[in-house]
Amino acid sequence: MGISAPRGTQDFYGPYMDAVLELEATMRDLCDDFGFSEIRTPMFERLELFQRGVGETTDIVQKEMYTFTDKSRHAREFALKPEGTAGVVRAYLERKMYAETQPTKLYYITPAFRYEKPQKGRFRQFHQFGIELFGAEGPEADAEVIGLGYQMLQRLGIKDVVLHLNSLGDADSRKKYNEILVGFLKDNEEGLCETCRERMVKNPLRVLDCKIESCQAIIKDAPLMLNHLSQADTAHFEGVKAYLEEMEIPYEVDPWIVRGLDYYTRTVFEFISNDIGAQGTVCGGGRYDGLIEEMGGQPTPGVGFGAGIERLLLTVENAKGQFKARQKVDLFIGAMGETAKVKAMGLANKLRMAGVGTSVDLLGKSVKNQMKYANKIDAKYSFIIGDNELASGQITIKNMETGDSDTIGFDQIADYIKKV
RNA sequence: GUGGAUAUAGCUCAGUUGGUAGUAGCGCCAGAUUGUGGUUCUGGAUGUCGUGGGUUCGAGCCCCAUUAUCCACCCCA
Numbered sequence: 176m177g178i179s180a181p182r183g184t185q186d187f188y189g190p191y192m193d194a195v196l197e198l199e200a201t202m203r204d205l206c207d208d209f210g211f212s213e214i215r216t217p218m219f220e221r222l223e224l225f226q227r228g229v230g231e232t233t234d235i236v237q238k239e240m241y242t243f244t245d246k247s248r249h250a251r252e253f254a255l256k257p258e259g260t261a262g263v264v265r266a267y268l269e270r271k272m273y274a275e276t277q278p279t280k281l282y283y284i285t286p287a288f289r290y291e292k293p294q295k296g297r298f299r300q301f302h303q304f305g306i307e308l309f310g311a312e313g314p315e316a317d318a319e320v321i322g323l324g325y326q327m328l329q330r331l332g333i334k335d336v337v338l339h340l341n342s343l344g345d346a347d348s349r350k351k352y353n354e355i356l357v358g359f360l361k362d363n364e365e366g367l368c369e370t371c372r373e374r375m376v377k378n379p380l381r382v383l384d385c386k387i388e389s390c391q392a393i394i395k396d397a398p399l400m401l402n403h404l405s406q407a408d409t410a411h412f413e414g415v416k417a418y419l420e421e422m423e424i425p426y427e428v429d430p431w432i433v434r435g436l437d438y439y440t441r442t443v444f445e446f447i448s449n450d451i452g453a454q455g456t457v458c459g460g461g462r463y464d465g466l467i468e469e470m471g472g473q474p475t476p477g478v479g480f481g482a483g484i485e486r487l488l489l490t491v492e493n494a495k496g497q498f499k500a501r502q503k504v505d506l507f508i509g510a511m512g513e514t515a516k517v518k519a520m521g522l523a524n525k526l527r528m529a530g531v532g533t534s535v536d537l538l539g540k541s542v543k544n545q546m547k548y549a550n551k552i553d554a555k556y557s558f559i560i561g562d563n564e565l566a567s568g569q570i571t572i573k574n575m576e577t578g579d580s581d582t583i584g585f586d587q588i589a590d591y592i593k594k595v
Numbered sequence: 596g597u598g599g600a601u602a603u604a605g606c607u608c609a610g611u612u613g614g615u616a617g618u619a620g621c622g623c624c625a626g627a628u629u630g631u632g633g634u635u636c637u638g639g640a641u642g643u644c645g646u647g648g649g650u651u652c653g654a655g656c657c658c659c660a661u662u663a664u665c666c667a668c669c670c671c672a
Contacts, residue, residue, distance in 0.1 A: 482672065575632070
C-alpha cells in the first residue's frame with residue numbers, strides 16, 4: 176500500500192462520520208439553548224500564544240506541540256493548536272469583544288494537535304468541543320458552564336460518567352498553599368519518585384497527581400488546597416456547590432484533581448468515564464481568572480471546558496451500541512433500457528429539487544440487482560421504469576419495508592412519498 | 596519519551612515440529628426460465644503472508660532491523 180495517514184490520525188467516513196455529525200448537531204442545539212455562539216479560530220497561531228496561554232511548564236508546551244516556521248523573512252514560529260482556549264482568548268482581545276455586552280459566551284468545535292503516542296481515546300489529531308464564558312466572576316457562571324457540560328452528556332445519552340469537582344483557590348491562596356505543600360514535600364522527599372522531585376520545584380501541585388504507589392502513600396497525608404482556601408475562595412466554592420445542587424447535578428468533591436494546564440484558578444472539574452479505557456476524562460475544565468490578563472488584556476474572569484469528541488463517542492457507543500449508517504435516500508429509481516434510463520435521470524432530478532432524496536442506477540445493473548442495490552442503500556421506496564411505464568405514464572412504487580406497492584403517475588411521486 | 600502485544604484476502608481470523616496459503620465466517624460480484632430487494636441455494640473474484648535484511652536446499656512460520664496498529668505508563672480531551 177502506498178502512503179498511509181500520519182500516525183495518530185483518522186479518516187472520518189461511514190457510520191462513524193454520521194455519528195460525529197449527529198454529535199456536533201447536538202452540541203450546536205445545546206449551545207443555542209444556553210445562549211452560546213460559535214467561534215472558529217485558526218488552526219495555527221503564533222507559538223508564543225500557546226506558550227503564554229497554556230503555560231511554559233506544561234507537557235503540552237514542553238514536548239507535545241507541532242511547531243513550524245513559515246516562509247516569511249521574519250522567521251516566525253507557529254504551532255498547530257494543541258487546545259481551544261488560547262485562540263479564543265486571543266480572538267476575544269483582538270476583536271475587542273470585551274467592548275460588547277458582557278458576558279461573552281462562546282463555543283467551538285475544532286481539531287487539535289498534540290504529538291503524543293496514540294492509544295485508546297488518544298490521537299495526534301483529535302477533536303474538541305469546548306465553551307468559554309468571559310466576564311462573569313460569580314459561582315453562577317461556573318455552575319452554568321458545568322450545567323452545560325452535564326446536559327451535553329444527558330443529551331448524548333451518556334450515563335456512567337461522574338463529575339469530579341475541586342477548587343484550587345485564587346492566585347494568592349494558591350501561592351500560600353504552595354509554600355505549605357513544598358514544605359511538606361521537602362520533609363518527605365526521600366520517598367518521592369524522581370519526576371515528583373522535579374515537579375516539587377517546578378509545579379508542586381502536580382505532585383498530587385502522581386499515580387506511583389510509593390508517592391501515593393505520602394500524598395494521601397499531604398495538606399490539601401481545599402483546606403487552605405481563603406474565605407472568598409471558600410464562599411465561591413460553596414456557591415458553586417449550592418447552584419449544582421439546585422440544578423440537580425450530582426458531583427463528587429475530589430481534592431486530587433489538579434489539571435495539567437497552568438491557567439486554572441478556583442473551580443476545576445472533570446467528567447470521568449470508567450468504561451472507555453485509561454483515558455477516562457471525557458470533559459475537563461474550570462475557571463481561569465488570570466488568563467486574560469496574562470494574555471495582555473484587562474483583568475477579566477473566565478470559565479470554560481473542553482470535551483474530547485472521540486472520547487464522547489466511545490462512551491456513546493458503549494451506551495447505545497455500534498454506530499449505524501444514517502438513511503441517505505427516500506427513493507431508488509431503477510431503469511431498463513436506454514430511453515427509460517434517460518427518463519429516470521430526469522425524474523430523479525425533479526424529485527431531488529422537490530426535496531426527495533433519490534438515487535438511480537449508475538452501473539447498468541440488471542433489474543434484480545438494481546433492487547438489491549435499493550435495499551443495500553436502505554431506500555424507503557423504489558420503482559422501476561421501463562417501456563411499460565414510459566407508455567402508460569404510470570409507475571408501481573414499492574415500499575421497501577412492507578413490500579406493499581401502489582400505481583401512480585409520474586407527477587404524483589413527490590407527494591406520495593412526502594405524504595407518508 | 597518508557598514498556599507489552601500484534602501485523603496472513605475488503606473485514607474477523609485458521610495455517611499444526613520451517614516444505615512455497617484456507618471447503619473458514621462475514622462482505623463483495625454474479626446466477627437460480629429472459630421486468631423487482633430483504634430468506635435460501637449455487638458459482639466467482641481478490642493475497643507482493645506489513646516492509647527490508649539474515650539463517651536454511653527450502654520461511655507465513657526461526658533471527659535482526661524497520662514501520663504501523665492496539666494497550667498501558669506519562670500526560671490529557
